[in-house]
Amino acid sequence: MATLAAAAPASLSLRSALAQSAGETIQFGCPVPMSGAFAANGKYADLGMKLAIEQYGKALGKPLAYTLLDTEAKPATAVRKLQELVQQKNARYFAGGILSSEALAMAKEAQKNNALFITTAGADEITGADCNKSTFRWSVPTFGAIERTVRPLIEQMPKAKRWYTITPQYVFGDGLLNAAKNIFKEKGIEHVGNSYHSLAEKEFSGYLTNAMAAKPDVLLLLNFGSQSSDALRQAVSFGMKQNTTILMAWASGLEQFESLGADLCEGVYFGAQYWHGIDSPGNKDLVQRTQQTFKFNPNYSLAGSYICTKIFIDAIIKAGSDDPAKVIPVLEGMKFTGLTGDEEIRPEDHQVLKNYYLLKGKAKSAMKDKDDYADILSFGKSFLPVAQTGCKL
């Protein structure tokens, strides 16, 4: 009961004529979906920011604090709550935006409100056509995701000449597809067919039947989240693993493996932004911290949120000020020990240059512990040159 009383609406109070003073706390915001279809991602993103904030505790002598904002996976709600947090608590640092649509909207709003926003969302436009001074991105967009999965797989399997793609029909899906088609052309791969599907699709049997009729060597899944899980599960049920190699270019990592199970994932190739098995000092540190605090391994949502928050905190400390205008120049070009090794923020488009990984699912018998679902086959940094991203900062 006491907590309920204490949780009286922050929005509901007598509006004072004086604006709330900046105070002595550095306020962060974590705008992520906590209810609705992406609640799982939001839950871990919250924990990631919590971990970083508690790790530092203070920056420049001022205590660090953050507020969780439930965007409900709706861009309009995300925009409103971001703006409200800026106004009510003078929050200037936001790390979140799981979905591209909400991330894009928040990027605009952050700029309007002189706040900084860093995200793990995938849409190319975030550090491309819609880039702005306030927005930074940690994840690898479509070009790199395809370069670091399709290309190594082609090199590993030179005889696999027939590829079939399943693509979600929207800008992001097209981004992945076009990047893949470019490599196909370059390497003389026969693109035997593509099935577009809507974002609401659950039933992939029709598309898979189509794919099987084209007799591909490789089935390339360009969808993500629950759709990629459904597509993979159904592809395996159709026996496609027997004579086709399956590559899921944009996998979610640990949480997806957990929901699919080792048997399904065995022998399947996955592209990942992050894996808790990465051998880098930054990641080893995170894994240890997460194990200590939460007793489980970090997944992508948690890791992404953690490193994004950490990047901002480190920049604030380095800049000697929490004024966004002074922090932006520090962020641009900043090199740091990231989760995938040494990472740096490209100044021209605010994209973090980091590795993208090609994983292969292991047999259940080969798993050393309950999270050891996959081995890292290869990794690397591939990014479009700034001139081609369409970003003009």
Place this chain on the structure above:
Amino acid sequence: MNASRRAYPLANLFANPGWWLALAVVLILPLTLNSGTLATEVLVYALAVLGCNLLLGYTGLLSFGQGIFFGMGSYTLGILMTRAGLGLPLSVLLALVAGALTAALVGWFAIRQRGTYFVMLTLAFAQMFYFLAYSLPDWTGGDNGLLNIPRPPLSLFGMTLMPLDSPWRFYTLVAVCFLVVFWLLQRVTASVFGRTLLAIRENETRASAVGYDTRRFKLAAFALSGAVTGLAGAFHALMTGIAPLSNIEYHTSEMILVMTVIGGTGNLFASVLGAAFYVLMSDWLSTLWPRWLLLLGLLLIGVSLFMHKGLWGLLQRGWTALRRGRAAAAAPEGAPEGER
């Protein structure tokens, strides 16, 4: 009495408290809320709920398609302001027209059926428009939505009237428009047209037998509802600077309908209550618990079990109980010996 009402339309306002209550809400929101954007969102959805109530409460049409018109309003304003470079007042007006036209189109098909079939038709159309919006990214931005919708200062006929940059300044604009629309809707619902709609709601066969072209009236109700909802969508796009796909999603239609029923379908002010309650409650609950939808679900169950006249009915009951209490307290002194 009626003659004087017609001669002095202002007298109507005093007789019917709805508009005054709406004004009260418009004035109370800035005093009790910290966030101008939240207050604006209350009024935006109040407009949308008024549109839905016009169909549900006044014409007896349960429409699952309000999200279509809301989204069309947002998209129209977004496209006109970012592509055609049109000014704010003109874009808002055209968004309103777009909402009306879309509603007329949907209505023309939907009113061919009645009852549950009508409901299902609006649901099917809602899904179709969603897929249309999703599949035409060149127009709607697809899943990303339309971005960078500006909010220039309000200017009419070349004169700059007021800047709209701060949330509370924009709220003022929305509040004024809201009160005007509310007043207009009051006139409409009190008019012959409005009473005909009520007659259609009560018994469509009888209304038709008496000689009314019920289809034309239902279509007009749709167009009016679409106009108001399109206006709401336009303001929403201006408020957030974006026209997202979620505005035209099925969930928006469902949400607007839920707000309408919660508020009560008896009168126009009930719609304001429903919108205010839902928007403020959701905002507050979402800060308490990630599983706040559970609380919302329980609330909906509670409302449908115990408050079938909605919040307005609750308010009415409270008001009546209060007056009865006061009368009972006054009676013992006033009642003469003989009356017993």
Place this chain on the structure above:
Amino acid sequence: MNVYLLQVVNGVGVGMLYFLLAVGLSIIFGLLRFVNFAHGAFYLLGAYFCYQAVAWGLNFWLALLLVPLVVALLAWLAERTLLRRVYDRPHEFHILITVGVALVLQEVVILIWGPLGDNVATPAALQGVVMWGGFIYPKYRLFVIAFTAVFALLLWWLLEGTRLGSAVRAGSESAEMVSLLGINVFRVFGLVFALGAGTAALAGALAAPIRGVDPFMGLEALGVAFVIVVVGGMGSFSGALVGGLLIGIVQSVMSTLWPEGARLMIYVAMAAVLLLRPHGLLGRG
């Protein structure tokens, strides 16, 4: 084998599950005139209870039998305590209360099992595919077709050949008449609601090995269920069957013809039916 032929066969598989999902909703509407927005939530519960039962080591076949019964019981309780009170209210309150129930159930599922979603392994006997010429099809999906067909026959017998069934069918025509004849209509309502929920739960349990379980599967299921009920005819058992198969086949064939339009087409079909033959393909006029 011609890919279109394969798509038709696949469509039948998809369609049978759609039938199972929709038939309960159709019967509930037919008799109770009740728009049940919680129908998807019973599908969700069926899937999750099946997942939990299997996780506890229970045999999949036993789970398939028990899970629908448990969900049917829960639905019967919900009908008696909550839903019965709003029958005489206008339709919007049916929608409001069942939307509320659906939300509560969805969030409870998240509270218990987390928001992530999970896998249900296909029972060992049904893993793998059948191969016949160019025809490759998962054994489990064939099983679903066969099982649902048998269940459909059972259900048909229940509705046509028993007293309860007669009461249900008569009640769809006129609930008043049925009660005048001395049958406790409310008890029939409760049983029918439970039956509808039970079939939805069975659909969920059967679907679990195919598409896994996640807390939001109820919402998608609801959308499809409405389409099928409308296309087939509200209140019609055979309509649910024909509607399910038709939609399943359309969806499958579309994924070859016009893949991105597959979802759109089913709603176009829904609108077309409503406009041209509002009582559905096999509904009573």
